[in-house]
Amino acid sequence: MSNAHTAIHGDHHPVDPSVPVEYHEEENSLRIAGFWVFLGSDLVLFSCLFATYVVMHGRVAGGPTSQQLFDVTGFTIETIALLFSSFTCGLATYEMRRGNRNAMVTWLFITVALGLVFLGFEIDEFVHNVSIGATMQRSGFLSAFFTLVGTHGCHVTMGTLWMLSVIIQLIRYGITPITARKAFIVSIYWHFLDAVWIFIFTVVYLTGKVV
Amino acid sequence: MNGFANWAVHFFMLDEGPLIWLSDFLIGCATIGIIVALTYFKLWKWLWDNWLTTVDHKKIGIMYLIAAVLMLFRGGTDGLLMRAQLSWPNLHFLNADHYDQIFTTHGTIMILFMAMPAIIGFFNVAVPLQIGCRDVAFPYLNAISFWLFFAAALLFNLSFVVGGSPDGGWTSYPPYVENVFDPGPGENYFLVALQITGIGTIATGVNFLITILRMRAPGMTMMRLPMFTWSVFITSIIIVFAFPVLTVALALLLIDRDFGSHFFTVTGGGMPMQYINLFWIWGHPEVYIVILPAFGIFSEVVSTFSHKRLFGYSAMVVSMIAIAILSFIVWVHHFFTMGAGPGVNSFFGVSTMAIAIPTGVKIFNWLFTMHKGRVEFTSAMLWAVGFIPNFLIGGLTGVMLAVPPADYQYHNSYFLIAHFHYVLIGGTVFGVFAAIYYWWPKMFGVLLDEKLGRWHFWMFMIGFNICFFPQFFLGFMGMQRRMYTYPAGYGWGIINLISTVGAVLMGVGFLIFVWNILWSARFGQRDTTGDPWDGRSLEWATTSPAPEYNFAIIPTVKGRDAWWLMKKTGESINGPKGVPFRPIHMPNNSGRPIIMSLFFFIAGGGFIFQWWVLAIIGLLGVLVTMAQRSFEYHDHHYIPVEEIEKTEAAAGRL
Ligand code: HEM
Ligand SMILES: [Cu+2]
Numbered sequence: 001m002s003n004a005h006t007a008i009h010g011d012h013h014p015v016d017p018s019v020p021v022e023y024h025e026e027e028n029s030l031r032i033a034g035f036w037v038f039l040g041s042d043l044v045l046f047s048c049l050f051a052t053y054v055v056m057h058g059r060v061a062g063g064p065t066s067q068q069l070f071d072v073t074g075f076t077i078e079t080i081a082l083l084f085s086s087f088t089c090g091l092a093t094y095e096m097r098r099g100n101r102n103a104m105v106t107w108l109f110i111t112v113a114l115g116l117v118f119l120g121f122e123i124d125e126f127v128h129n130v131s132i133g134a135t136m137q138r139s140g141f142l143s144a145f146f147t148l149v150g151t152h153g154c155h156v157t158m159g160t161l162w163m164l165s166v167i168i169q170l171i172r173y174g175i176t177p178i179t180a181r182k183a184f185i186v187s188i189y190w191h192f193l194d195a196v197w198i199f200i201f202t203v204v205y206l207t208g209k210v211v
Numbered sequence: 212m213n214g215f216a217n218w219a220v221h222f223f224m225l226d227e228g229p230l231i232w233l234s235d236f237l238i239g240c241a242t243i244g245i246i247v248a249l250t251y252f253k254l255w256k257w258l259w260d261n262w263l264t265t266v267d268h269k270k271i272g273i274m275y276l277i278a279a280v281l282m283l284f285r286g287g288t289d290g291l292l293m294r295a296q297l298s299w300p301n302l303h304f305l306n307a308d309h310y311d312q313i314f315t316t317h318g319t320i321m322i323l324f325m326a327m328p329a330i331i332g333f334f335n336v337a338v339p340l341q342i343g344c345r346d347v348a349f350p351y352l353n354a355i356s357f358w359l360f361f362a363a364a365l366l367f368n369l370s371f372v373v374g375g376s377p378d379g380g381w382t383s384y385p386p387y388v389e390n391v392f393d394p395g396p397g398e399n400y401f402l403v404a405l406q407i408t409g410i411g412t413i414a415t416g417v418n419f420l421i422t423i424l425r426m427r428a429p430g431m432t433m434m435r436l437p438m439f440t441w442s443v444f445i446t447s448i449i450i451v452f453a454f455p456v457l458t459v460a461l462a463l464l465l466i467d468r469d470f471g472s473h474f475f476t477v478t479g480g481g482m483p484m485q486y487i488n489l490f491w492i493w494g495h496p497e498v499y500i501v502i503l504p505a506f507g508i509f510s511e512v513v514s515t516f517s518h519k520r521l522f523g524y525s526a527m528v529v530s531m532i533a534i535a536i537l538s539f540i541v542w543v544h545h546f547f548t549m550g551a552g553p554g555v556n557s558f559f560g561v562s563t564m565a566i567a568i569p570t571g572v573k574i575f576n577w578l579f580t581m582h583k584g585r586v587e588f589t590s591a592m593l594w595a596v597g598f599i600p601n602f603l604i605g606g607l608t609g610v611m612l613a614v615p616p617a618d619y620q621y622h623n624s625y626f627l628i629a630h631f632h633y634v635l636i637g638g639t640v641f642g643v644f645a646a647i648y649y650w651w652p653k654m655f656g657v658l659l660d661e662k663l664g665r666w667h668f669w670m671f672m673i674g675f676n677i678c679f680f681p682q683f684f685l686g687f688m689g690m691q692r693r694m695y696t697y698p699a700g701y702g703w704g705i706i707n708l709i710s711t712v713g714a715v716l717m718g719v720g721f722l723i724f725v726w727n728i729l730w731s732a733r734f735g736q737r738d739t740t741g742d743p744w745d746g747r748s749l750e751w752a753t754t755s756p757a758p759e760y761n762f763a764i765i766p767t768v769k770g771r772d773a774w775w776l777m778k779k780t781g782e783s784i785n786g787p788k789g790v791p792f793r794p795i796h797m798p799n800n801s802g803r804p805i806i807m808s809l810f811f812f813i814a815g816g817g818f819i820f821q822w823w824v825l826a827i828i829g830l831l832g833v834l835v836t837m838a839q840r841s842f843e844y845h846d847h848h849y850i851p852v853e854e855i856e857k858t859e860a861a862a863g864r865l
Contacts, residue, residue: 030348034421041413041451048459048492052474052485059480061473136472140480143472147463161834165841178844 020097021180028181035185039192042155046196049148050203056144057208063139066208069129075205078121079197082156085114086194089187096183101175108167108183111190115160122153145204152200155193162186224372234372264800266350269757271357272335273654278364279329279643282320283721285368289317291718294678298711300699310695311378312397316371318381319401322501323408324364326635329643330504331356331415334443336650338419340750340757341437343428343766343773348421350798351846352414358808359411366815367404370397374820377401380693382490383464385475385483390468399819402465407811409454409461416450419443428749430768434528437748437772438514438521442507445531446500449538453496460489469821484549491542499538502634503531505642506573509595512645513577515744516592517584520772523576530569537566547615548622556615563613570606574599589744590664594645597672598637605633608683623693626686632679644668644724651731652738656755660735663727667720674716681706681713741862747772752784754862760795760850763859785864792856794849801846807836 023029057066092107126146129135136146166182173179224231249255262270292313296305305313335353339346347353370376374396379388388398423436423444436444463474464486473479475486514521521527543551543559551559577599586592608630612618621627644667651659690703697703742751752774753761764785770776777784814829816822859865 030421030425033425034349034417037417037420037451038413041417041455044452045455045459048456048489052459052463052489055482055485056474056480059473059482061478061480136466136470138473138479140473140476140482143463143466143474143481147466147472147474162841165838169842182841 020184021099021175021177022096022184024177024180028177031181032185032188035188039188042192043196046148046151046199049144049151050199053144053148053204056140057211059140061139061141063142064132064134066141066145066204067211069134070205070209071125071128072209074121074125075201078118078125079201081114081117081121082194082197085111085118086191088114089190093184093187096175096180099175101170104175104183105167105170108163108170112160112163112167115156115163115190119153119156119160122149126150149200149204152193152196155196159186159190159193163190222374224375231372238372259802260800263805264354264802266346266354266798266800266804267759268335268339268346268350268353269654271353272332272337274357275328275332275335275360276647276654278361279325279332282325282328282364286317286320286325287718287721289313289320291714293317294711294714296695297697297707299708300697300701300704302696305695307695308378311380311693312376314693315377315380315383315401316367319367319377319405321635322381322497323405324360324367326501326639326643327408327412328360328364330446330501330639331360331412333439333504333508333643333646333650334415334419336654337750338422338440338443339426340653340753340761341440341748342423342426342431343749343762343768344422344426345761345765345795346798347418348426349414349418351801351804351840353418354801354804355807356411356415356418358804359414359811360408362808362812362815363404363406363408363411366407366812366819367400370400370404374400382494384490385464385467385486386477386481388464388468389476390471391476396819399465399468402461402468403815403818406458406461406465407808407815409457412450413454413458416447416454418447420447420451423447428762428765428768431773434525435768435771435773438510438524438527439504439507439748441528442503442510442531445535446503449496449500449503449535452539453493453500456489457493457497460486460493463489465818469818487546487549488542491545492539494545495542496538498631498634499534501639502642503534505598505639506531508642508646508649509577509598510580511748512591512595512649513580514772515649515746516587516589516595517581518587518745519580519584520747520775521576522579522582523572524771526572527576530572533569534566537562537569541566544613544618547618553615560613560615564610567606567610574603589648590659590661590668591645591648591744593665593668594641594648597668598641598645601633601637601641601672601675604680605630605635605637608633621686623691624686625682625690625692628692629679629682629686632675632682636675636679644671649744650750652743652755653741653750653753654756655732656738657731657735658738658743659727659731663723663730667723667727670723671717671720674713674718674720676713678710678713678717681710685710742774747775749774749784752777758858758862760797760855763792763795763855763864764790783864785859792852792859794851795855796847796849799846799848803836803840807833810836 022032088107089111092104092111095101095104095107129142134142136143163186166179166186169182170179220226223235225235249258262274265271292305293310296302296310335347377383377388377397377400379393379398379401383398383401387393423440427433427436463472466472467474467476467481473481475481475483477483510521510527541559541563543555544563547556547560577595581596588596608626612621612627612630648659648664651657685703685706688701688703688706690697690701738755741754741757743755744751749766749768750757752766762784766773766777766784767786774784776782810829810832812829813832814826817824817826817829856865
């Protein structure tokens with residue numbers, strides 16, 4: 001969009017070159033703001049799932065408890081993979097700001113790969129639980145566990161698919177204000193999922209291993 | 212084959228008797244009638260191009276309103292059926308099962324499929340015009356919100372003739388609604404339909420929050436916003452934080468029912484109380500979601516028809532913010548009787564009563580706005596003036612309910628029913644009617660008839676009081692909500708009969724309203740000025756209906772009541788003469804929102820009937836449409852200068 005016309009978002013202000021590329025158009029900055037608000041509501045969603053989990057934690061109905069179930073190696077690897085992926089995702093944004101498309105795409109690919117590692121271990125954990133009879137039908141505790149951790153897992157799955165679609169667009173069109181905005185939004189989504197995971201790691205896994 | 216026939220008969224509820232057959236027949240006739248009429252008049256393309264694929268906030272607003280009025284009819288019919296059943300002791304016009312289904316669909320439809328689309332419809336109709344911009348921040352997302360609501364409403368209403376209606380009440384408390392006690396698809400319809408419309412509502416909240424924060428015309432500071440826009444802003448914040456809680460409550464219950472988990476069951480470590488908490492953490496903010504925009508509407512109407520600026524603007528804003536905050540910390544007042552203990556109950560009792568303070572501030576502000584004003588009693592103003600005493604009754608009885616020990620008496624009695632109808636009808640529905648009379652010319656370029664409008668108001672207002680005032684006394688006399696019949700000898704019969712008469716009068720009022728719409732469409736006074744009420748905010752600066760782009764040149768705002776100021780100083784909305792037009796950048800129409808919501812509908816069907824293939828197809832469809840959108844780069848067009856000049860010349864603004 002040039003300055004020669006007037007958009008639905010009102011008349012354009014001239015672009016300030018000191019602003020990062022993803023904010024270069026009014027519409028992009030609107031979308032980024034909108035996405036922050038969406039994350040706010042997603043945070044409420046997770047809070048409710050956490051609250052439910054905490055309420056349900058002791059309600060095992062004679063079934064396995066969190067202490068018996070959780071596997072330290074598994075969730076440690078998951079945590080490391082996801083935390084590290086947030087770091088690589090940040091590096092992608094850094095390269096984006098430097099206009100370095102190839103490096104950016106590489107970091108995004110690594111992020112996706114780490115996301116897949118995370119998902120692989122999570123699925124493995126779920127399959128293992130189910131195989132020993134610890135299904136979500138077993139007890140209130142397990143219903144809440146699978147739903148909370150599973151909802152986060154679904155988010156991560158969506159995030160990887162989304163990131164792949166952004167990678168394709170970056171390869172096709174290069175770093176433009178639009179692709180930059182898309183990459184930036186998916187990256188804040190990714191960091192958000194990382195933050196939620198830190199809470200799952202402490203509230204569900206660490207606490208669950210102790211109490 | 213025989214097995215299949217049996218299944219189909221049951222599935223389509225043909226074994227339920229003549230009421231269902233009649234409904235099937237009527238639905239069939241209406242559908243065929245619509246299809247034939249559209250084909251005969253060759254309107255399919257017009258419908259698709261102008262409405263089904265539109266991303267224009269003004270049209271989306273109109274579609275929301277049409278849907279809301281239809282749902283008011285459906286919900287109202289449910290209400291009349293209930294009042295007929297209760298009009299006298301020992302009636303068996305409806306049996307217990309049917310009565311349960313009807314009060315469930317009545318409540319659910321009225322709150323989520325009537326009140327919500329009605330107020331969101333007015334968000335769309337008025338907000339972008341009031342803040343001087345060309346559309347909402349995310350027009351495409353706005354279309355998705357609407358079509359999600361539409362798909363959900365369709366799904367919910369379908370339950371009446373396919374598979375059976377839900378019967379757990381609009382609050383849908385477990386453990387009753389768990390599979391053990393309430394098998395069949397009915398409850399699933401409730402959960403899935405609300406889930407789908409809830410997603411759309413969250414998107415609406417995000418959309419209007421950003422629209423109001425970021426798209427105001429130059430000079431339109433927050434403290435110059437029209438009060439309706441302020442109320443939408445606060446409401447959007449409540450939506451964004453409250454609706455995800457509903458999403459979780461519904462999802463967990465659906466997981467219980469579809470996949471056999473134990474969130475809210477009585478066995479397996481479930482905890483029904485957790486649902487009830489989640490439900491009301493959403494539910495109480497929800498009642499403020501539907502009342503705050505009505506407050507905003509009354510502020511506009513009262514100030515316009517008193518021909519005065521709104522009294523106590525800042526106090527209005529502050530009290531809305533206070534209400535929004537308080538609305539999140541009162542939810543326990545819906546279950547004082549469930550044993551939370553005196554400490555908890557006292558806290559929530561006091562926080563609930565505190566809401567009466569900012570609400571009272573607002574009432575006084577409306578009164579002072581009228582004070583010494585040149586008050587003009589148009590139909591819109593009648594609804595606003597009628598609102599004040601009726602809402603006062605609702606609010607004061609609310610404070611009575613907020614006293615925990617007293618609530619042990621009133622809880623779940625007809626006293627409660629009367630309370631929330633006084634606030635929901637006397638507040639929200641009156642507000643919606645006021646808004647309809649007020650903004651109708653802006654939406655359609657025609658005024659609704661004032662004489663019919665007065666009949667509509669008085670019939671509905673009197674009927675409403677005859678219907679609901681006696682219910683306070685029924686509550687004192689011990690009549691409980693949700694009972695399908697009652698024995699003679701309690702002295703309830705005659706009071707119930709009076710109440711039913713009132714309900715019929717409200718029905719008559721509604722019919723007068725429909726007649727007014729039809730009559731005015733044909734004979735109504737045309738609004739040629741765009742400013743029939745001598746209005747104060749920017750929507751009245753445009754033609755009625757406003758051009759596609761709303762404002763040829765984005766106006767510069769110099770104070771509160773922006774349009775009023777421009778009229779005072781003789782300024783044109785297009786600014787000083789001779790400023791050249793420039794091409795206007797507008798979003799393209801898109802068929803994808805409606806297709807996406809069709810996939811939501813399909814997935815919803817899958818989750819309702821546990822046909823997993825269908826659910827997977829639906830969800831994949833949703834994913835594919837989302838991906839397509841991500842790869843769509845050419846979704847805008849320009850309106851050329853010649854076209855703008857032509858439109859503006861026709862409006863006499865050159
Ligand atoms: C001063 C303001 C208000 C106060 C103090 C208040 C208080 C209460 C209390 C204490 C209850 C629970 C009573 C019980 O279950 O025993 C209640 C129920 C209810 N209120 Fe209000 N209220 C107020 C305003 C409103 C408004 C503005 C609305 C909606 C527009 C509303 C809608 C409802 C509904 C729908 C219920 C019943 C829900 C159900 O159980 O089905 N109230 N109110
Ligand atoms: Cu409440």
